[in-house]
Amino acid sequence: MKRDPENRSILGSISRRALLAGGAGALAAAAMPGIGAVRADEGEIVVGALMPLSGAGGSFGQEMLASAKAALAEINDAGGPNGRKIKLVEENDETSPEAAVRGARKLIEVDKVTAIIGTWASSVTLAVAPIVQANKLIQFSTSGASRITEIQKKGHLFRTEPDDLLFGKAYAEYAAGQGWKRAAVLGLNVPFTAMTVEAFRQRFVERGGKVTSFTTYNEDQTTFRSEVTRAFADKPDFIHISGYEPDITAILKAAYQLGLSGRFIVPGFAVSPDLIKNAGPAAEGLLLVEEGVAEDSPAYQRLAKALGGGSDHYYSFGAQAYDQLNLLALAIEAAKSVDGTVLTDAVKKVSGPEGTKVTSFAEGIKVLRQGGQVNYEGASGSIDFDANGNIVKANFRVAQVKDGKVVPVGKITDVVF
Amino acid sequence: MFELQIYFVSALVSAAIWTLPAAAISLIYGVLRYPNFAITEFMTLGAYLALFLCGFSFPLWFAAPLAAVLTGFVALAFDQTLFRSVRRAGALPPVLLSLGLMLFLQNAVRFLWGNDVLQYPIPLSRPFVIAGFVITPTQAIMIVSVLVILLLSIVGLRMTAFGRAVRATSTNPELAVVTGVRPEIVYGGVIFISGFLAAIGGVALATETTLTPLLGWRVLIPLFAVAILGGLGSVIGAAYAALLLGLVSEFSLLVLPATYKTALAFLVLAAVLLVRPTGLIRAGD
Numbered sequence: 001m002k003r004d005p006e007n008r009s010i011l012g013s014i015s016r017r018a019l020l021a022g023g024a025g026a027l028a029a030a031a032m033p034g035i036g037a038v039r040a041d042e043g044e045i046v047v048g049a050l051m052p053l054s055g056a057g058g059s060f061g062q063e064m065l066a067s068a069k070a071a072l073a074e075i076n077d078a079g080g081p082n083g084r085k086i087k088l089v090e091e092n093d094e095t096s097p098e099a100a101v102r103g104a105r106k107l108i109e110v111d112k113v114t115a116i117i118g119t120w121a122s123s124v125t126l127a128v129a130p131i132v133q134a135n136k137l138i139q140f141s142t143s144g145a146s147r148i149t150e151i152q153k154k155g156h157l158f159r160t161e162p163d164d165l166l167f168g169k170a171y172a173e174y175a176a177g178q179g180w181k182r183a184a185v186l187g188l189n190v191p192f193t194a195m196t197v198e199a200f201r202q203r204f205v206e207r208g209g210k211v212t213s214f215t216t217y218n219e220d221q222t223t224f225r226s227e228v229t230r231a232f233a234d235k236p237d238f239i240h241i242s243g244y245e246p247d248i249t250a251i252l253k254a255a256y257q258l259g260l261s262g263r264f265i266v267p268g269f270a271v272s273p274d275l276i277k278n279a280g281p282a283a284e285g286l287l288l289v290e291e292g293v294a295e296d297s298p299a300y301q302r303l304a305k306a307l308g309g310g311s312d313h314y315y316s317f318g319a320q321a322y323d324q325l326n327l328l329a330l331a332i333e334a335a336k337s338v339d340g341t342v343l344t345d346a347v348k349k350v351s352g353p354e355g356t357k358v359t360s361f362a363e364g365i366k367v368l369r370q371g372g373q374v375n376y377e378g379a380s381g382s383i384d385f386d387a388n389g390n391i392v393k394a395n396f397r398v399a400q401v402k403d404g405k406v407v408p409v410g411k412i413t414d415v416v417f
Numbered sequence: 418m419f420e421l422q423i424y425f426v427s428a429l430v431s432a433a434i435w436t437l438p439a440a441a442i443s444l445i446y447g448v449l450r451y452p453n454f455a456i457t458e459f460m461t462l463g464a465y466l467a468l469f470l471c472g473f474s475f476p477l478w479f480a481a482p483l484a485a486v487l488t489g490f491v492a493l494a495f496d497q498t499l500f501r502s503v504r505r506a507g508a509l510p511p512v513l514l515s516l517g518l519m520l521f522l523q524n525a526v527r528f529l530w531g532n533d534v535l536q537y538p539i540p541l542s543r544p545f546v547i548a549g550f551v552i553t554p555t556q557a558i559m560i561v562s563v564l565v566i567l568l569l570s571i572v573g574l575r576m577t578a579f580g581r582a583v584r585a586t587s588t589n590p591e592l593a594v595v596t597g598v599r600p601e602i603v604y605g606g607v608i609f610i611s612g613f614l615a616a617i618g619g620v621a622l623a624t625e626t627t628l629t630p631l632l633g634w635r636v637l638i639p640l641f642a643v644a645i646l647g648g649l650g651s652v653i654g655a656a657y658a659a660l661l662l663g664l665v666s667e668f669s670l671l672v673l674p675a676t677y678k679t680a681l682a683f684l685v686l687a688a689v690l691l692v693r694p695t696g697l698i699r700a701g702d
Contacts, residue, residue, distance in 0.1 A: 222431045281541055
């Protein structure tokens with residue numbers, strides 16, 4: 001990559017191909033992070049918001065972007081970390097790994113970002129993480145897939161979304177809390193369900209419950225009648241379906257069409273308004289467990305006010321995006337650096353649980369500038385990162401479909417691994 | 418709970434969904450001598466066209482056959498433009514073309530209707546229970562419609578001049594030409610009918626599950642298992658094979674986890690082919 005300056009003087013005598021190669025090399029050298037030293041310790045800190053502004057996560061992406069901007073305004077109003085303003089550059093990942101990789105490269109190579117926040121789909125997070133790690137930056141994600149933990153062991157990647165395993169435990173905690181003893185499980189035959197269901201079973205048995213049957217199904221099935229019959233056969237108190245929207249819809253329909261009625265608990269991310277419309281009467285009474293927010297926290301209330309929605313709005317991914325930018329800004333302030341490797345440790349430190357509780361960037365820098373340690377308690381929860389960068393305990397919300405509307409019916413707080 | 422009766426009805430539902438598209442694969446293989454992988458996407462296209470027609474407040478029982486006719490014409494159009502040009506080039510080019518068409522159609526559906534999970538505007542109904550057999554009106558109508566279309570196809574293949582030409586071309590193409598059968602007319606007819614049958618299967622599958630762009634793609638493997646088991650080239654064989662596979666895979670739940678349902682279908686396929694290498698029914702019937 002390195003070219004001797006003397007070469008330039010004999011340009012006339014070398015071939016055009018060599019000239020091109022030399023030019024490309026010089027360009028690449030300039031583009032290499034660090035070498036150019038463009039990202040100096042003065043001026044704005046550029047942060048990339050790589051969010052699903054269209055595609056399957058489209059509605060969440062818009063909410064996340066608005067929430068990140070709310071955090072951005074608060075941070076810059078307080079003067080920014082180390083007195084430097086933050087500039088947010090948005091990119092649409094289209095909920096697709098290919099588009100996300102293009103977006104991430106643009107953010108890193110053109111905009112020279114310090115960090116990327118907001119990767120939502122697990123496939124997107126898995127695709128972008130190696131690029132972020134190779135460039136030694138910082139990435140925040142709202143993805144749940146457990147296999148991301150393996151990638152996180154190399155550092156530079158944090159998740160504010162509860163891991164799928166925590167979802168499994170949350171179903172168990174809720175059911176045990178309701179006094180339900182017998183569970184049947186229907187699971188799509190993919191790796192994610194095997195892990196979640198195992199986590200569910202383990203915690204449910206610990207709480208004195210019993211899994212009466214675990215029936216897996218394939219998505220190529222033409223009918224789900226037999227699987228549903230199997231699940232109902234042992235008269236369980238409830239049935240947990242671990243799958244995605246198309247198969248959960250089909251299973252609910254199959255149960256209804258078999259004349260069966262029972263309690264179904266499903267992951268909230270699998271239930272869109274479409275499911276409720278498509279399954280119609282079959283979706284009545286369906287229980288959803290979704291990632292929670294800290295509704296009573298000052299951070300969440302500020303965010304809800306900034307987004308302008310009524311109390312019936314529920315900004316779970318928005319709260320995470322808001323917290324991601326706040327955590328990043330606090331970490332930069334605490335570390336007095338934008339170096340990704342230094343920040344990996346700093347983010348863990350400002351997330352807590354040790355230190356003075358703060359709920360905003362402004363409160364945080366006051367403590368930090370007096371030489372203290374902070375514990376950021378955010379809009380989405382208390383967010384304390386473990387060694388891998390996963391949140392150690394998570395809050396969940398339970399909602400139920402009533403008359404075609406999703407109504408909150410309960411909370412599950414502080415679910416741990 | 419009447420588990421056995423429920424499994425039996427489930428097997429009938431599965432068989433009804435598989436029969437017609439598998440018969441379409443079989444017919445094309447019998448006459449044009451290539452496995453057409455785009456059949457599953459004609460299922461998807463037909464299902465979406467039916468939804469489109471339902472949008473003009475046609476009831477589904479009317480929209481479905483109309484959509485199936487449209488799908489037949491779409492299949493015919495692709496056959497006459499793309500596939501016709503490689504008619505004499507052996508079996509591989511049309512197979513590759515059908516794979517390409519499969520991807521094209523799947524993405525065309527995504528482009529036109531999006532990725533969302535959709536549903537026909539038919540109300541979800543609670544079932545009848547007759548002697549422990551639990552079945553909804555929609556499922557009953559679906560099974561009866563498939564049976565009627567199946568019977569019409571079989572009668573058509575046996576009784577009409579076109580049917581005789583199809584069977585003649587399937588058994589011995591050269592001899593058929595010598596006796597005055599015009600192969601292009603037979604090819605076109607078979608493709609149109611296959612598109613029609615696939616679309617009906619697609620609508621049936623969408624009523625039982627949900628309507629997504631991956632509707633047909635998901636049943637590609639079971640469909641080919643059914644078509645091969647039935648003895649490629651035989652419509653009635655496809656029906657028997659669909660019923661056999663339906664019964665085996667549903668009743669397997671009594672002894673095996675549901676994970677093995679698809680694998681079991683292949684075990685049955687292998688077992689039958691060991692005993693009867695030509696499949697259940699000889700081609701041409």
